[in-house]
Amino acid sequence: MARYFGYKRPKDTKKALKAIFHYLGFHKWMLALVILLIVISTGANITGTYLLKPIINRYIIPGDAKGLLKALILMGIMYGCGVAATYGYTQLMVHTSQKVIREIRRDLFRHMQKLPVSYFDTHTHGELMSRFTNDVDTVQEALNNSFSLMIQSFLMLTGTITMLLVLSVRLSVVVFLFLALMIAFIRYNSRRSKAYFNRQQECLGDINGFVEEMVAGQKVEKVFNHEAADFEIFCRKNEELRRASTKALTYASMTIPTVVSLSYINYAASACIGGLFAISGIVDLGTLASYLVYVRQSAMPFNQFTQQVNFLLAALSGAERIFEMMDEPMEVDEGTIKLTNVHISEDDRMAPCEDYTGDFAWTCPDGRLIPLKGDVRFDHVTFGYTPKKTILKDISLYAKPGQKIAFVGSTGAGKTTIIQLINRFYDVTDGRITYDGLDVRDIKKDDLRRSLSMVIQDTHLFSGTIADNIRYGRLDATDEDVEAAAKVANADSFIRRLPDGYQTVLHSDGGNLSQGQRQLLSIARAAISRPPVLILDEATSSIDTRTERLIEKGMDALMNNRTVFVIAHRLSTVRNSKAILVLEQGEIIERGSHDELVGAKGRYYKLYTGQFELE
Ligand SMILES: Nc1ncnc2c1ncn2[C@@H]1O[C@H](COP(=O)(O)OP(=O)(O)OP(=O)(O)O)[C@@H](O)[C@H]1O
Numbered sequence: 001m002a003r004y005f006g007y008k009r010p011k012d013t014k015k016a017l018k019a020i021f022h023y024l025g026f027h028k029w030m031l032a033l034v035i036l037l038i039v040i041s042t043g044a045n046i047t048g049t050y051l052l053k054p055i056i057n058r059y060i061i062p063g064d065a066k067g068l069l070k071a072l073i074l075m076g077i078m079y080g081c082g083v084a085a086t087y088g089y090t091q092l093m094v095h096t097s098q099k100v101i102r103e104i105r106r107d108l109f110r111h112m113q114k115l116p117v118s119y120f121d122t123h124t125h126g127e128l129m130s131r132f133t134n135d136v137d138t139v140q141e142a143l144n145n146s147f148s149l150m151i152q153s154f155l156m157l158t159g160t161i162t163m164l165l166v167l168s169v170r171l172s173v174v175v176f177l178f179l180a181l182m183i184a185f186i187r188y189n190s191r192r193s194k195a196y197f198n199r200q201q202e203c204l205g206d207i208n209g210f211v212e213e214m215v216a217g218q219k220v221e222k223v224f225n226h227e228a229a230d231f232e233i234f235c236r237k238n239e240e241l242r243r244a245s246t247k248a249l250t251y252a253s254m255t256i257p258t259v260v261s262l263s264y265i266n267y268a269a270s271a272c273i274g275g276l277f278a279i280s281g282i283v284d285l286g287t288l289a290s291y292l293v294y295v296r297q298s299a300m301p302f303n304q305f306t307q308q309v310n311f312l313l314a315a316l317s318g319a320e321r322i323f324e325m326m327d328e329p330m331e332v333d334e335g336t337i338k339l340t341n342v343h344i345s346e347d348d349r350m351a352p353c354e355d356y357t358g359d360f361a362w363t364c365p366d367g368r369l370i371p372l373k374g375d376v377r378f379d380h381v382t383f384g385y386t387p388k389k390t391i392l393k394d395i396s397l398y399a400k401p402g403q404k405i406a407f408v409g410s411t412g413a414g415k416t417t418i419i420q421l422i423n424r425f426y427d428v429t430d431g432r433i434t435y436d437g438l439d440v441r442d443i444k445k446d447d448l449r450r451s452l453s454m455v456i457q458d459t460h461l462f463s464g465t466i467a468d469n470i471r472y473g474r475l476d477a478t479d480e481d482v483e484a485a486a487k488v489a490n491a492d493s494f495i496r497r498l499p500d501g502y503q504t505v506l507h508s509d510g511g512n513l514s515q516g517q518r519q520l521l522s523i524a525r526a527a528i529s530r531p532p533v534l535i536l537d538e539a540t541s542s543i544d545t546r547t548e549r550l551i552e553k554g555m556d557a558l559m560n561n562r563t564v565f566v567i568a569h570r571l572s573t574v575r576n577s578k579a580i581l582v583l584e585q586g587e588i589i590e591r592g593s594h595d596e597l598v599g600a601k602g603r604y605y606k607l608y609t610g611q612f613e614l615e
């Protein structure tokens, strides 16, 4: 069955075409060859049919067997060339279109990687995924088939019509009459089915979205015993889809049989009238024979052409959605300061070097080297995810190299937001953040992020082995480094107990591990990357207190002379911090050491003693 794409049209056909041609342009010689082969194949087909006329008139009627044989061989060669050309262009087109699709997919992926974090806040995963699946698929389908089929059927149609006119203008009137009837029918029918196709697409999107949600939330579904209710909703959606599809396909499936019947009637009428013309000597027998073959041929390319135009338009609207995403502004990076490895000589002079020395420096465009220390300061920082709502209000703080700074505060206070400004997931609205005295906006983003290692609040593990996941923090880490990092994170003992140890393969976000084990792995991943600043966002929230103490010890050794920012709900974690900042509704309301804050008997004291919740 043909694929029905519905009748979604691109918003700006010209722009979508231009973008597609940009990609096709990389293979223009291939495509020129494809078009040449299509011309040869269609030409061979059309002339092959025309040869019937001289064959009948010159050889069959006069009874010239030798001549007939020669002419038939010529005809065979002709059709043979046609077949070879058809084979050639379909193969070439498959190769070329797959290359084009690979390039589109590659650019789409590359672009997606460079989109700012805020883009992902406002687009669902399903929406992004469908660019890579549905949309790329429709474009692929169109490039594979529709592109060449459309050219081929267009050439076939114009060639056939021309030959009909060349053979007999008067007889062609009948054919044109039927072609007009076919056009009228196809237009009428597609207009009637259009609404149903749109409805079918809507229902399909709806049911797919529902299934996606149910798969993701199947545990919650089971917990709340929601199966029966959800099944009922599914059945209702399924029934709606059935109804819409049946209606849409009822009309669509009428097109081909009707066009075919019309073409048969056309053929019969042409044969009758042609026969009468032949009897009365208006046309000769050879002309009639080849004329009738053209009549038979005329319906097919006609039907194909209209169908391919629809497919192509659907593909263009898919392409439009792909290119829309590629047009989304990338994360801006106006930073010029880079991070370089340096070698520090005995007299404290720094020299850039290639190898890992453990010492780094910021290289300014003017060649100045500033040692990387991990001194982070917030200077009257104000920030909101959207202009309408300010989340952080006038935040000022500093963390000197080697200090451990903790943020505490109730849910939604803005702790995660603060640390996402340090690594520039988002940029400050007002004020500035400096890193070793440099505005973070002047540092190249990649280099800035390389200098920080972060355990983010929603841990994510990739498909692959445990070792791969830890090595994600530093790709050139050796197996020994991986194990050392796992030991720091106190993950080594549980990893060793797994049947395949470090080679245990993790599936879909580490589904085969406990929540706490996942957190240990993300700590190990951060530990392996050896940067001077470590940021832990609720990294130990699912880990038991004993393990947490062990991690802390390991961290202390690792974090010698490094700056650490910790966010934790569990106040025991933050006790030994140099400074604790208490955040409430985007403002720092208290700061000081644990003892100072407890002594002050303010919000921290209440949080610490549990009185806060009881108020
Ligand atoms: N991507 C976002 N877009 C818009 N608003 C956001 C976004 N992320 C967080 N917010 C809002 O910013 C505020 C602070 O959120 P944040 O994640 O910083 O809180 P938090 O202190 O880390 O809380 P928790 O302890 O629950 O992790 C919240 O009110 C939240 O609704």
Ligand SMILES: [Mg+2]
Binding pocket: 415, 416, 417, 457, 537
């Ligand atoms: Mg948070």
